[in-house]
Amino acid sequence: xxxLDLFEIPTAPKxxxxxxxxxxxxxxxxxxxxxxxxxxxxxxxxxxxxxxYPEKPAFYEGLIRVLDAxxxxxxxxxFIPIVExxxxxxxxxxHALQLGLSALAEEPTLxxxxxxxxxxxxxPQWIQILHKGMEQDATVAERLxxxxxxxxxxxxxxxxxxxxxxxxGFGISFALDDFGAGYTAFRFFKDFQFDIVKIDGQFIRDxxxxxxxQVLTAALISISRQFDMFTVAEHVENAADMEYLQxxxxxxxxxxxxxxxxxxxxxxxxxxxxxxxx
Numbered sequence: 001x002x003x004l005d006l007f008e009i010p011t012a013p014k015x016x017x018x019x020x021x022x023x024x025x026x027x028x029x030x031x032x033x034x035x036x037x038x039x040x041x042x043x044x045x046x047x048x049x050x051x052x053y054p055e056k057p058a059f060y061e062g063l064i065r066v067l068d069a070x071x072x073x074x075x076x077x078x079f080i081p082i083v084e085x086x087x088x089x090x091x092x093x094x095h096a097l098q099l100g101l102s103a104l105a106e107e108p109t110l111x112x113x114x115x116x117x118x119x120x121x122x123x124p125q126w127i128q129i130l131h132k133g134m135e136q137d138a139t140v141a142e143r144l145x146x147x148x149x150x151x152x153x154x155x156x157x158x159x160x161x162x163x164x165x166x167x168x169g170f171g172i173s174f175a176l177d178d179f180g181a182g183y184t185a186f187r188f189f190k191d192f193q194f195d196i197v198k199i200d201g202q203f204i205r206d207x208x209x210x211x212x213x214q215v216l217t218a219a220l221i222s223i224s225r226q227f228d229m230f231t232v233a234e235h236v237e238n239a240a241d242m243e244y245l246q247x248x249x250x251x252x253x254x255x256x257x258x259x260x261x262x263x264x265x266x267x268x269x270x271x272x273x274x275x276x277x278x
Contacts (some may be wrong), residue, residue, distance in 0.1 A: 025082045032079050032088060035066035041092070042066075043099045044073075044261035048113070048232055048254040051246045058252055059111035059145060062103065063261050064096045084117055084152075093120040094129055101133035104140050107267050113145035113175055113196075118152040121163045134170065141171040145196065149177040157188045164193065175232070180220050190227065197224040198254070201235025208240040214248070221249060 035041055044065050047057035066074050083089040093116045100114040120126045133140050146167070153160045153176065164174050175196035180203055199220050207213045217233075224231045233245045236255030245253060 028074075028079050028082055029088065031068050031074060032066055032083060032092070034069065035074075036088075036091060036095070040067035040071075041095045041099075042263055043096065043103070044263050045103075045112075045265040046254060046261040047259040047266070048252050049258055051233075051250050051253050054242075054253060054258065057259075057266075059113055060265065061113045061115075061147070061254065061261075062096060062100045064092055064099075064115065065263070066092075085119065089117055090120050090123045090126065093117055093123070094125050097126060097129050097133075100144070101129065101137075101140060103265070104143055105133075105137050108139065110267060111143045111145070113147050115147045115149075115177065118148055118156045118160050121156070121159055141167075145173045145175050147175040147177045147198070150179055150181050150200075153192065154188065157192075161188075161191050161193075168193075168195075176229075178234075179224075180216065189223075193227070194229055196230045196232060198232040198234050199250075201255075204233045204235050204241060204245070204255070205237060206241065208238075208244040214244070217245075217250075218248060 042065050043062040045060045045062055048059050048061060049056065050058050063076065064080075065076070066079065068074050080089075083092060096114050097116065100112050104110055104112055116126070148160065168174065173195040175198055176192065176194040177198050178200045179197045180200045197220070199217060203213045203217045203220065205213075207217060221231050230251050232252040232254055233250045234254050236242050236245065236253045236257050238257055242253060242257055
């Protein structure tokens with residue numbers, strides 16, 4: 001099998017829809033392509049903590065980031081929706097997975113979630129990276145969580161179900177991201193068998209004073225428990241929301257109030273401090 005060059009990027013769109021998207025969003029696409037070419041792609045790590053024991057992370061989420069020509073981080077919301085359906089999105093998924101596997105190899109106590117699109121299932125380079133990572137470190141699979149958004153999962157539900165079943169056999173866990181955003185048909189939700197459900201932030205923001213969101217979130221927690229799925233509240237941004245969610249029985253918490261995404265992760269900072277002290 002030939003060596004994979006993650007910094008090879010497609011020079012032209014391969015279908016009419018991709019061509020139309022490329023023409024409309026050329027500046028941001030050029031920024032992403034240049035970042036890939038110049039190896040200015042990285043992960044920012046955000047902690048996810050146990051609701052009952054928020055002092056210590058249960059795992060981290062590795063969030064893909066790119067730098068622009070001024071070495072400034074480009075917000076994910078500015079490029080992820082644009083590249084999601086393009087091959088450029090598959091390449092970014094490859095980068096995210098490769099960077100995540102490297103972090104897992106460097107820190108044996110780390111548990112890490114990495115985002116992927118359902119469109120990357122069967123993408124040869126992505127599969128190659130995953131299998132190589134598992135071959136090099138036997139503990140990787142049980143410490144890796146793959147996150148698939150609700151919208152993405154519903155694009156290819158049967159393929160996602162089969163893919164998850166295969167990789168769960170190796171010990172890999174799966175998280176359904178943005179649960180409640182409005183895409184999942186419950187007949188598919190039962191079949192998916194996600195290990196973790198991340199409740200969309202639109203239901204979490206200001207939940208301590210929003211009766212409607214309290215009812216909706218309680219329903220989403222109940223549904224997840226029925227199918228033995230671990231729950232995570234996304235976008236927890238203040239102490240009042242955190243306290244309400246703890247009382248509501250959520251399993252884990254994630255958001256700016258818990259911890260910001262960091263390019264230099266906490267465990268690396270700890271190693272640096274130890275090295276300097278020694």
